[in-house]
Amino acid sequence: xxxxxxxxxxxSELKQATLNVVAAAKAIGGDIDVLVAxxxxxxxxxAAAKAEGVSKVMVADNAVYGHFLGENLGELVAExxxxxxxxxxxxxxxxxxxxPRVAALLDVAQVSDIMRVESEDTFVRPIYAGNAIAxxxxxxxxxxxxVRPTAFDPVAGEGGSATVETLDVVxxxxxxxxxxxxxxxxxxxxxxxxxxxxxxxxxMQNGENFKMLEQIADLMGAAVGASRAAVxxxxxxxxxxxxxxxxxxxPQLYIAVGISGAIQHxxxxxxxxxxxxxxxxxxxxxxxxxxxxxVADLFxxxxxxxxxxxxxx
Amino acid sequence: MKVLVAVKRVIDxxxxxxxxxxxxxxxxxxxxxxxxxxxxxxxxxAVRLKEKGVASExxxxxxxxxxxxxxxxxxxxxxxxxxxxxxxDEEVQSLEAAKLLKAVVEKEEPKLVILGKQSIDSDNNQTGxxxxxxxxxxxxxxxxxxxxxxxxxNVTREVDGGLMTLSLNLPAVVxxxxxxxxxxxxxxxxxxxxxxxxLDNMSPADLxxxxxxxxSTLKVEAPASRQAGVKVADVAELVDKxxxxxxxx
Numbered sequence: 001x002x003x004x005x006x007x008x009x010x011x012s013e014l015k016q017a018t019l020n021v022v023a024a025a026k027a028i029g030g031d032i033d034v035l036v037a038x039x040x041x042x043x044x045x046x047a048a049a050k051a052e053g054v055s056k057v058m059v060a061d062n063a064v065y066g067h068f069l070g071e072n073l074g075e076l077v078a079e080x081x082x083x084x085x086x087x088x089x090x091x092x093x094x095x096x097x098x099x100p101r102v103a104a105l106l107d108v109a110q111v112s113d114i115m116r117v118e119s120e121d122t123f124v125r126p127i128y129a130g131n132a133i134a135x136x137x138x139x140x141x142x143x144x145x146x147v148r149p150t151a152f153d154p155v156a157g158e159g160g161s162a163t164v165e166t167l168d169v170v171x172x173x174x175x176x177x178x179x180x181x182x183x184x185x186x187x188x189x190x191x192x193x194x195x196x197x198x199x200x201x202x203x204m205q206n207g208e209n210f211k212m213l214e215q216i217a218d219l220m221g222a223a224v225g226a227s228r229a230a231v232x233x234x235x236x237x238x239x240x241x242x243x244x245x246x247x248x249x250x251p252q253l254y255i256a257v258g259i260s261g262a263i264q265h266x267x268x269x270x271x272x273x274x275x276x277x278x279x280x281x282x283x284x285x286x287x288x289x290x291x292x293x294x295v296a297d298l299f300x301x302x303x304x305x306x307x308x309x310x311x312x313x
Numbered sequence: 314m315k316v317l318v319a320v321k322r323v324i325d326x327x328x329x330x331x332x333x334x335x336x337x338x339x340x341x342x343x344x345x346x347x348x349x350x351x352x353x354x355x356x357x358x359a360v361r362l363k364e365k366g367v368a369s370e371x372x373x374x375x376x377x378x379x380x381x382x383x384x385x386x387x388x389x390x391x392x393x394x395x396x397x398x399x400x401x402d403e404e405v406q407s408l409e410a411a412k413l414l415k416a417v418v419e420k421e422e423p424k425l426v427i428l429g430k431q432s433i434d435s436d437n438n439q440t441g442x443x444x445x446x447x448x449x450x451x452x453x454x455x456x457x458x459x460x461x462x463x464x465x466x467n468v469t470r471e472v473d474g475g476l477m478t479l480s481l482n483l484p485a486v487v488x489x490x491x492x493x494x495x496x497x498x499x500x501x502x503x504x505x506x507x508x509x510x511x512l513d514n515m516s517p518a519d520l521x522x523x524x525x526x527x528x529s530t531l532k533v534e535a536p537a538s539r540q541a542g543v544k545v546a547d548v549a550e551l552v553d554k555x556x557x558x559x560x561x562x
Contacts, residue, residue, distance in 0.1 A: 010474075069479070070442065070452055093472040097454050100407070100442035109408050109527035112437045122531065127436055131330035132339050135531040175451030176481045179467060183474040192473070196561070220562060228491065238457065238471045238492060245431070245491060247473070253561040264326075270539055274559045276551065282544075291542035291559065294551050304548040312556055 001030030001120060004081050006073075006089040006099075007048050011038045011066065014047040016193045017090035019154035022051055024147045025088055026155065027117035031055050033084075034162070037076055039066030049162040052155040058167040067181075068094045071173035074101025079169060082106070084142065085120070091146035091248075092192070099146050108140035115151040129244040130267040149192065150250035150271060184239050188214075191240065194223035196253045199242055199269070200235070201227035203258020203279065203298055207235040212302045213257060219309050225249065225269075227259045243268035258298045261286025278302070314424035314461075314483075316359045316368040318393065319414055320352040320375045322384045323434045336532045339434075348384045351429025353391075354489040357496040358459060359427055360392035367461045368425075370394050374417050376410055378402050382512065389507035390499035396512040397421075401524065407435075409517075409524040411443035416520035418448050423484060425466065430455050430488040441488035451481035455490040 003025040008015040018034070025032045034048045037060040045059035058080065064072045077098065081087040087102060089095035091113045103110040115133070116124035122137045123145065191197065198217045200210055210224065217224045225242040226235065242249055244267040254272035259265060261277070261284055269275070270289050277290035280297050287293040294301060324330065324339070325347040331340045348356075362368035373388040374397040375381040385396035399413050418426060431438035445452035453459070453468025457476065460467045461483075469478045471490045499507070517524045545551045555562045 067477070070454065071445075074442075074446055093455060093470075096438050097442065097452070100439040101446035101452075103439070104408060104411060104443035104446035107408075109406060110437070110439050110443075111528065112439060126536070127533070128324070128330040128339060128434055129436065130536055132332050132533050133536050134533045136528045137531055138528055140527050173451070174482075175449075175485075176453075176479050179478040179480050181474075181478070182476045232492065237475060238490075239473060239475045244433070244436070253555070253559075270536075274555070274561045275539075275542075276555070287544075288541045289539045292551055292554055293542065293544045294548065295544060296548075301548055305552070308548050308552040309562070312552060313562065 001028065001085040003028060003030050003032045003086040003088060004084040005032060005034045006077055006087070006095070007034050007036040007044060008090045008092055008094060009036065009038060009041060009044040011041045012043060014044050016154055017092060017149040018048065019051055019157050020149035020152045021088050021090050021147045022053055022155045023152040024114065024117060026053050028086055028120055030085065033058065035060065035077065035080055037065040037073055039063050045164050049164050050158050050160045052160050054160050054162040057162050057164045059164060060167040060169055062170050064170055064172040067178040069176050069178065070097040070101055071175045072171050073098035074105060075171035075173055076169060077102045078105035079171070080167070081142065086143045086145060088145050088147055090149050095146050099144060103144040106142055106144065108142050108144055109138060110144045110146065111136060111138055112146050113148045114145055115148050129263055130270065131263065148248055150248055184237060188217060189221065189223045191223040191225050192247050192249060195251050196220050196222035197225050197249050197251045198222050198255045198257065199225035199227065199259060200230055200257050201259030202229040202233060204230060204235055210236055216302065216306050216309065219306065219313055227265045256286050257302060259286055260284045261289065314368060315370045315372065315421065316362060317418065317421055317423035317426045318355050318359045318371060318373045318388065319428045320356065320373055320384050320388055321349045321432045322346055322375065322377055322381045323349045323432050326350055326433055332533055332535045336534055338530065338533050346380065348387055349429050349432045351431060351489050353496040354493050355427040355429050356388045356391050356393060357494045358489060361494060362461065363392060372397060372421055372423065374399065374414065376401065376405050376413055385512060386507050387499060389510045390504040391497065395510055398512060398514045399517060399520065400514055401517050403524055404526055405524050406526045406528060407437050407439035408443055408527065409522065410440050411447055412522045413517060413520055413524070414444045415447045416522055425484060426486045428486070428488050430490055441486050445486035450484055450486050452486045453479055453481055454488045456487050457490050457492045459487055459493065
């Protein structure tokens with residue numbers, strides 16, 4: 001078996017999710033190659049070559065891949081991936097965008113968002129917002145798979161010594177053009193891979209109050225997330241949403257502040273190791289999944305938490 | 314321009330999902346069904362495009378058993394002009410759904426196809442992208458804003474780092490994210506009017522598509538349940554537990 005992993009990156013840095021996907025590839029077993037498609041992304045190729053268990057890295061460096069347009073990546077990966085038994089990518093917004101195109105171009109099904117590998121053709125994935133877990137078997141000759149990164153412990157990012165090849169394949173579908181990007185700038189860790197996440201919900205009342213959470217997050221080196229209710233209410237931008245249709249997180253510590261705990265939210269964070277809930281409604285469903293629940297007015301509890309954390313950190 | 318909207322009949326999002334005791338799937342007997350929430354957003358966007366004078370006709374299509382006609386009628390009541398029901402009692406997976414929709418696109422030749430980004434039952438997030446690939450169209454996935462300008466559509470997408478705007482040549486495929494719009498409710502007079510709107514019925518065989526599934530579900534289980542923990546009395550106790558018991562700070 002031979003597995004092609006599509007690297008997730010921003011043209012300058014390899015994202016940790018790639019190491020989680022390589023771990024999923026190792027669980028399948030076989031030779032693992034990594035494809036880095038981007039623009040001026042040579043450094044990413046070098047980084048991918050150091051990942052544990054990777055045999056070969058191919059770098060397709062061209063302006064047509066610079067913004068990860070699904071049409072161009074779809075054609076590239078379908079062509080490069082033809083010779084492999086499995087094609088894997090992280091189930092982030094880039095992978096979710098181009099991978100189904102790859103599957104359609106190869107006339108195979110896609111298995112989305114796998115959490116576990118049972119065998120080379122059988123995988124475990126959540127359905128119904130994680131309220132049911134399905135074991136599915138693929139009968140296709142090439143398995144196109146997106147991987148839930150938080151479900152696999154990453155391989156080591158150092159120590160590997162894969163060969164690096166330049167791939168001179170330029171696929172420009174000419175169907176779409178990049179116009180602009182408004183990316184959140186933050187010094188905090190990436191929400192999807194942070195060790196600690198502090199999230200706020202509708203109970204925060206407004207965006208200004210999220211500063212309270214940011215202060216706590218900065219004390220602990222945490223990322224800040226939000227429930228869909230807080231995003232829909234316009235308190236904070238969409239990239240902070242944790243849940244079924246937002247980001248899936250599984251940190252060591254998840255602190256839910258003013259979040260009631262709708263199933264769609266729980267779907268995005270219930271694999272966290274330790275969950276803390278702070279909510280004034282003691283009937284809130286979030287308490288049913290929380291390891292430590294504090295029934296309190298968040299506007300009193302959060303400043304106290306900041307003071308207490310300053311004492312111990 | 315003509316807009317095609319695909320809608321899916323799924324379990325109502327408020328219903329608590331129960332796995333069947335024999336682990337063959339989720340129990341859907343006597344459970345409330347509804348239009349997939351992302352599909353409602355797709356219908357709403359098409360109706361808004363029509364209200365702005367951008368769309369001239371809205372065709373709504375659904376694939377599945379006879380009961381899907383309820384969801385098509387709902388879309389007609391919300392403002393779609395006519396419906397197409399691709400009727401089958403078989404399971405239709407994403408790739409096969411995309412092939413059926415491709416056949417409908419070839420007949421109808423819409424300028425824009427709008428779908429929900431995922432259905433809340435299978436959570437696959439595939440069909441729109443597969444349809445775009447099969448028809449050779451560009452795609453604007455996870456859309457939070459759609460602006461048609463001449464023979465292009467600008468789509469603002471919700472991506473991991475924030476927002477990204479693309480310009481796509483028409484015809485194109487757009488898949489909706491939650492914040493694209495807030496769907497309206499159908500009024501009673503419109504629900505009555507919708508009953509008289511045309512609804513075509515066809516089978517996968519009529520469209521020449523083989524819908525045999527490529528993936529087989531071996532079992533479906535309930536997730537490992539998380540035990541509720543303890544309530545702490547105050548913040549000091551919480552921090553003490555996190556530091557000394559859970560050892561996570």
